[in-house]
Amino acid sequence: MIGDILSQFIVLILAVFTILLFVKLSSKKTKPIKGSSSKGSFFISRRNQILFVYVGALTVMSVLYFVIVNQQTPLINAESSEYRELNEHFQEAKQGQNLEDESIHIVKEWEMNKPSGPLSVNYNPFMYEVNVNQVEGLENIRVTQYMRNVDNQIQEQIKPFKLNIINNEFVVEDVQTEITLRAATEEFPVRQIKDKSLFDVIDDDEIREIYKQHILIEVPAELEVESMGQ
Amino acid sequence: MSLNSPSLKSTVIKQSKYKWMSYKSAFQSLIVVQIISILFTLLGAASGTSSFGLLQLHITYSTGDVILFFTFIWAFFTGLSIDRKENRLADQIFVTNQVSRHLANIVFLILINLVGMVTLVMAGFAIKLIIFWYKGPDQFLLLSSYSTSELLLVLGMVFLYLTLLSSIGYAIGSIVRLSKVVKVVVITTGVALVFLGDERVGQIISFYGSESSIVWFIGKVLVSSFLAFGLAYAIARQSEVRS
Numbered sequence A: 001m002i003g004d005i006l007s008q009f010i011v012l013i014l015a016v017f018t019i020l021l022f023v024k025l026s027s028k029k030t031k032p033i034k035g036s037s038s039k040g041s042f043f044i045s046r047r048n049q050i051l052f053v054y055v056g057a058l059t060v061m062s063v064l065y066f067v068i069v070n071q072q073t074p075l076i077n078a079e080s081s082e083y084r085e086l087n088e089h090f091q092e093a094k095q096g097q098n099l100e101d102e103s104i105h106i107v108k109e110w111e112m113n114k115p116s117g118p119l120s121v122n123y124n125p126f127m128y129e130v131n132v133n134q135v136e137g138l139e140n141i142r143v144t145q146y147m148r149n150v151d152n153q154i155q156e157q158i159k160p161f162k163l164n165i166i167n168n169e170f171v172v173e174d175v176q177t178e179i180t181l182r183a184a185t186e187e188f189p190v191r192q193i194k195d196k197s198l199f200d201v202i203d204d205d206e207i208r209e210i211y212k213q214h215i216l217i218e219v220p221a222e223l224e225v226e227s228m229g230q
Numbered sequence B: 001m002s003l004n005s006p007s008l009k010s011t012v013i014k015q016s017k018y019k020w021m022s023y024k025s026a027f028q029s030l031i032v033v034q035i036i037s038i039l040f041t042l043l044g045a046a047s048g049t050s051s052f053g054l055l056q057l058h059i060t061y062s063t064g065d066v067i068l069f070f071t072f073i074w075a076f077f078t079g080l081s082i083d084r085k086e087n088r089l090a091d092q093i094f095v096t097n098q099v100s101r102h103l104a105n106i107v108f109l110i111l112i113n114l115v116g117m118v119t120l121v122m123a124g125f126a127i128k129l130i131i132f133w134y135k136g137p138d139q140f141l142l143l144s145s146y147s148t149s150e151l152l153l154v155l156g157m158v159f160l161y162l163t164l165l166s167s168i169g170y171a172i173g174s175i176v177r178l179s180k181v182v183k184v185v186v187i188t189t190g191v192a193l194v195f196l197g198d199e200r201v202g203q204i205i206s207f208y209g210s211e212s213s214i215v216w217f218i219g220k221v222l223v224s225s226f227l228a229f230g231l232a233y234a235i236a237r238q239s240e241v242r243s
Helices: A002-025 A045-065 A081-095 A153-157 A188-193 A204-210 B008-022 B024-043 B067-080 B085-095 B097-133 B150-176 B179-197 B199-209 B214-242
Strands: A104-112 A119-122 A128-135 A141-148 A162-166 A169-173 A179-183 A213-220 A226-230 B046-051 B055-062 B141-142
Touching: A002 A045, A002 B150, A045 B024, A045 B097, A081 A104, A081 A141, A104 A162, A119 A128, A119 A213, A128 A226, A153 A179, A153 B214, A179 B097, A188 B067, A188 B150, A204 B055, B008 B046, B008 B097, B024 B067, B024 B097, B055 B097, B067 B097, B067 B150, B097 B214, B150 B179, B150 B214, B179 B199, B199 B214
Parallel strands: A119 A169, A119 A226, A128 A213, A179 B055, A179 B141
Antiparallel strands: A104 A141, A141 A213, A162 A169, B046 B055
């Protein structure tokens, strides 16, 4: 909040500075020598007015940008302290299988009948992560699809998997989630300092990690499970 | 004959003010270039599709990179044209010499680059605001929101880039004014290097554009700009001695 006010203040200072620069340097004391400039052109005769209007309009829009747009929910960044904290809590919650923790967003929960024989779980570790837990006193199989609770609209649009148990095999049908969004990105000089090139607007690995899906399969303790990644 | 002997400082200040008042085309072109680049960005904003496992993101980016690129070109051509023959003749209304003329040109370029810096950064915000208003807040996300330090960083780096490009333009302007043959050679070589995608152009761009250390970046830009302005001055002196 203080940062935004400070940014708005800097924008205003810059605008005032630009206008003062024009006023100071365009003072009548240094009026060009008669005949040294043409008065015919619309722009030339009204340069200062046009520039004031241009700088003024940009200033108003920049201040509005900080008031309206800069307050929008940011697409979470893996380098941010906010994400690092979230990730820490998420890893702890995942380890302790505490799916009620605030760092976890549950996409969908299922309950399935346990098969008669041992359950075989095949999964694609590149697409999602699977953990199987044997729970005492559980009668059926409980499955939960979850992810990091990044608190933005992308996570709300992620589609749940289609899950089935066919012939004692736990089958995960991949469901592609297609999301269209608009993103205001930082300008090149900021990306340069963050060691990104002119064309690296988004970090693919970062996004893949942030929005990775996890599946927790809780099975009755007596059920034998064979789990393998594809 | 004048009995006054004006100091270098006062001559440079007067000349710079004169240039500020009379070189209106530089401001005109700045506004035109930025408005055109704003329109370009609004009409065809950059977009990309990325697949992240089971997640496919179609992202339309809103950024001020196009304005940045156009304003950089403007800075280069402003540097290139500032010391052309008509402007040199106009300088003769002052008691002037090569040093004061070049210093006044540099001061003018720095001042106009400051204006370019302010308008460029604000135009980047304006674009994002227009897109936000026009398309609505739904599905609008920030890849990064600006902090105060980032805002100052952008301003500083944009100014350094504009100074670098205008100094390079200034040096090239001095070289091409040596003779018509040199002019043809420089233009042909420049166009060939850029349009044939010579790797040396890429190396020069990445020398500055891939520098992630702010201190090194400032050092590179200041040294390069100093050398470019120095080269322009040396060439002008040499050609004055010859003529």
